[in-house]
Each structure stands twice: as C-alpha cells, then as structure tokens.
Amino acid sequence: MLTIDAQRFMRRHESLAKWGATGKGGVNRPALSADETGARRELLDWARTRGFAIYVDPIGNLFVRRQGRSANALPIRMGSHLDSQMPGGNYDGVYGVLAAFEVLETLEDNAVAFDAPLELIVWNNEEGCRFSPTTMGSAVHAGSLPLEQALCAVDSEGVTVGRALERSLHLLGSLTPVDLGSPCSGYIEAHIEQGPRLEALGLSVGVVSGIQGIAQFVFEVEGEEAHAGTTPRDKRKDALRGAINLVEDLALAIEHDDDVRFTVGKFEVAPGAINTVPAKVVFTVDLRHPDSEELARLVQVVQVVSSSLRLRCRVHCRQILNSPPIKFDAAVTAVISESCAKAGIDTMTLPSGATHDAKHMAELCPSGMIFIPCRDGISHSDREYASAQDMIQGANILLASIVRLADLTSVGTSDQKHERV
Structure with missing residues (x-):
C-alpha cells in the first residue's frame, strides 16, 4: 500500500x-x-x-x-x-x-x-x-x-x-x-x-x-448617554442593560434542543466610560443547526425577538451570513x-x-x-x-x-x- x-x-x-x-x-x-x-x-x-x-x-x-x-x-x-x-x-x-x-x-x-x-x-x-x-x-x-x-x-x-x-x-x-x-x-x-x-x-x-447550517447576525442596540450618578433608573435608556436582556431573550427562545448552537462572540460597549450610562452596544450572534428547515425557523425567531426589546432602546438586526446545511x-x-x-x-x-x-x-x-x-x-x-x-x-x-x-x-x-x- x-x-x-x-x-x-x-x-x-x-x-x-x-x-x-x-x-x-x-x-x-x-x-x-x-x-x-x-x-x-x-x-x-x-x-x-x-x-x-x-x-x-x-x-x-x-x-x-x-x-x-x-x-x-x-x-x-x-x-x-x-x-x-x-x-x-x-x-x-x-x-x-x-x-x-x-x-x-x-x-x-x-x-x-x-x-x-x-x-x-x-x-x-x-x-x-x-x-x-x-x-x-x-x-x-x-x-x-x-x-x-x-x-x-x-x-x-x-x-x-x-x-x-x-x-x-x-x-x-x-x-x-x-x-x-x-x-x-x-x-x-x-x-x-x-x-x-x-x-x-x-x-x-x-x-x-x-x-451544518450557519446564520450570523450583527445587533446594534441604541440607548442614550447619561450620568451614572445622577440619572434615575426610570429615566435611563441603558443600551447595555437592553443588550443583556435581548441576549437572554434570544437564548430562551432558541436553545430548545441539543442540536442548536447559539453563540454571542463579540460584545462592544460605547462610550465605555465607567461613569456613563452606555449609549450603544454592538454584538454578534452565530446560530447553527444541521436541519435547513429548523435553521430557517430559528432565523425568523431571531427577527421576532429582536423587535420586542424592553427598556426603551432601539434595535437594529442585520443578518450577515446565511449558509444552509x-x-x-x-x-x-x-x-x-x-x-x-x-x-x-x-x-x-x-x-x-x-x-x-x-x-x-x-x-x-x-x-x-x-x-x-x-x-x-x-x-x-x-x-x-x-x-x-x-x-x-x-x-x-x-x-x-x-x-x-x-x-x-x-x-x-x-x-x-x-x-x-
């Protein structure tokens, strides 16, 4: 041989x-x-x-x-x-x-x-x-x-x-x-x-x-800068708190079986000052599944969940990759x-x-x-x-x-x- x-x-x-x-x-x-x-x-x-x-x-x-x-x-x-x-x-x-x-x-x-x-x-x-x-x-x-x-x-x-x-x-x-x-x-x-x-x-x-198939997304959560010491909670538009809530909501809606792979691989906070309420967060989602129909359904779930964010922040969701299995x-x-x-x-x-x-x-x-x-x-x-x-x-x-x-x-x-x- x-x-x-x-x-x-x-x-x-x-x-x-x-x-x-x-x-x-x-x-x-x-x-x-x-x-x-x-x-x-x-x-x-x-x-x-x-x-x-x-x-x-x-x-x-x-x-x-x-x-x-x-x-x-x-x-x-x-x-x-x-x-x-x-x-x-x-x-x-x-x-x-x-x-x-x-x-x-x-x-x-x-x-x-x-x-x-x-x-x-x-x-x-x-x-x-x-x-x-x-x-x-x-x-x-x-x-x-x-x-x-x-x-x-x-x-x-x-x-x-x-x-x-x-x-x-x-x-x-x-x-x-x-x-x-x-x-x-x-x-x-x-x-x-x-x-x-x-x-x-x-x-x-x-x-x-x-x-297996892959869908990748970039999320932008926009809030409003404010002073960390003087702005009451009910007046804040905290982009970081909004982004954290969105990630948790996505995980709860998507991770329902062992074949799902859901990853937040990048998370950027601006302005990044210790005494300022965050005004903007950009993060990514990598979503994978071996079944094409289920992956397509999960992509729709992402779109629905991203439109229902709490805490008065604006969300923009952009899909950057759609690669079927x-x-x-x-x-x-x-x-x-x-x-x-x-x-x-x-x-x-x-x-x-x-x-x-x-x-x-x-x-x-x-x-x-x-x-x-x-x-x-x-x-x-x-x-x-x-x-x-x-x-x-x-x-x-x-x-x-x-x-x-x-x-x-x-x-x-x-x-x-x-x-x-």
Whole structure:
C-alpha cells in the first residue's frame, strides 16, 4: 500500500508553524498578513522545487497542480487554508494543506501517473476573523459571494481585502491566473474535527457526512448617554442593560434542543466610560443547526425577538451570513470509508459542526471531508493539538482516497488503474 513520507510531512508542519508562532503552541496568522503570506510563500517554494504548476484566482486562492496524462481531464482537488484565528491553533487548516501537498509529493516520488491532474488549493481567508465573512475565498470561487463585495471588505484598521491581496501577491512570485469557478471532478478536504467525538471513541479518522447550517447576525442596540450618578433608573435608556436582556431573550427562545448552537462572540460597549450610562452596544450572534428547515425557523425567531426589546432602546438586526446545511456526495464519502476499511482502520460517519471550504466546493463538484481527532476537542486556541500518529493516519487515508477517485475518473473505462511512469 502506498504511504506518505511521515518524517517529511511532520518536518513541513514544524516549518510552517514558525509563521506567526505565539510561543504557546499556536499561531497568530490572519489572512493576507505578513506571516500568512510567508507561510504561503514557503509552500509555493516547495512546489516550485518539485516542478508543480502554480495558479491564482482573482480572490487569491492558490492552486498547486501536479499534471495528469490527459489534457482534457478535469482536475481532482484537495485543500484547506493557512490563515488562523487571532490567535488560533497550529492544526486548523494547515493540516489539510500539508496533507494534500504530501499526497502530491508522494505520488511524484513514486512516479504514479493518472489521466486527471491533481491540485492542492490554499483557500484565502477561511477564518473570516480579519475580513468578514468566513470562507471568503471558496465562497467567491464557487459564486456564492460576489468578487467585488469580497474585495471591498475591510479589517479593523480600514485595510480592504483588495489592498491586502495586492500586497500579498506581490511577495509570492510568478503565478498564472485562473478563472473563478474553474471546473473539477472532485474535492476532498482533510481537517481536525474541532470537536470531541473521535477522541472519545478512540478513532483516528472520521468520515464527514455534511456541514451544518450557519446564520450570523450583527445587533446594534441604541440607548442614550447619561450620568451614572445622577440619572434615575426610570429615566435611563441603558443600551447595555437592553443588550443583556435581548441576549437572554434570544437564548430562551432558541436553545430548545441539543442540536442548536447559539453563540454571542463579540460584545462592544460605547462610550465605555465607567461613569456613563452606555449609549450603544454592538454584538454578534452565530446560530447553527444541521436541519435547513429548523435553521430557517430559528432565523425568523431571531427577527421576532429582536423587535420586542424592553427598556426603551432601539434595535437594529442585520443578518450577515446565511449558509444552509449541506450533505456531502455519497460516492465520495463511500470512497473515504472504503479507504479506511482497506487500511484496517475503524471509523465513524459524523457531521461537521464547523463550516469549511468544502461546503462551497460541494456546490461545484462531488466533495467530501476527512476528520482526525484533536485533543479534548479544542480548536481556535493555542491549546489546539493533534497527535503525529493521527495526522499521518489521516494523510494516508487522503492519499488512498485520492488515488481511488483518480482511478474512478480516468479517461476510458471506469476501472482503468493508475500506472507508474
């Protein structure tokens, strides 16, 4: 059975870990930052050394291609992202990029040829913490988000995606342009689970059935500034008290079953003076559910609850993301399951609670995902950790699954096998 070069794979991981290292085991590598650009450049230097072709689309997604035998065959793709939360872990995203690159290198080492070219995609701005929304690069590539809207997104310093992308691409060397939505025949993404189920069951690989839906909102609660010492309670228009009441009302109305995920991740109070009644609060809500109809109902609940705030404050609710749940292609998930069975690996099928770029790729081609466990299910943290054994095991399953997909999509008969050249 063909296997990856485990030592090289782990060396690559250690090498990229220096970009944005926090000194606590994690990285601070926001999209299009100097550190993320450095990590991208190092990966592309490895690709150039191997003779792989390199492309970029208009939103800054990078494509590393190992050519196939046929000029007409559509590529099979793998990938993930190199940007992190601020700060984040050293496995989220980067693991899938390195696993995919190791697949390309292993096939090159062993001179294994397919009709179809194989491509690694490094997606731009998956995390969405510097520029909103999340999974920006894959959303634009798949046509779910207009390019111009994405390029105009700004960070907290007023820098646009377009400007940051221009600066970053200047440092990456020669890149060949490729169109958005370029066709492909399949996509698999390897990732840490970011949850506790695989570790709890002692499993090293999980087969992902789909991704739950997400609705995100920005709330603005407007009151009125007043003196903290002289303004009676019945005269106050306290935006903070109003926002707290609204969050409690939302939680009571929404959190009715174990499948609901309701998170207030950002909470800003103005003017922020110790002796002034708050005049304005801005906060966010992240709402998730695996069922599309139930998620749509919960979105309506949010709208109703936000219109009934007490304490005489005004509320503006703006939905910034509507991402319905998806199910991955049955044939791709079967290929991954069969690869596990052939390798003698026990596995399970599970949904993803987090969103990933594979969700947008599922709109373009048959897609699937491979999960490996992370310790205690912790992610988006310096404490995020995956064992070398699980990382290697997952990369080998990615390799076997890609080989199987390449065999199935070969030009000619459906059972044509790969060959060494």
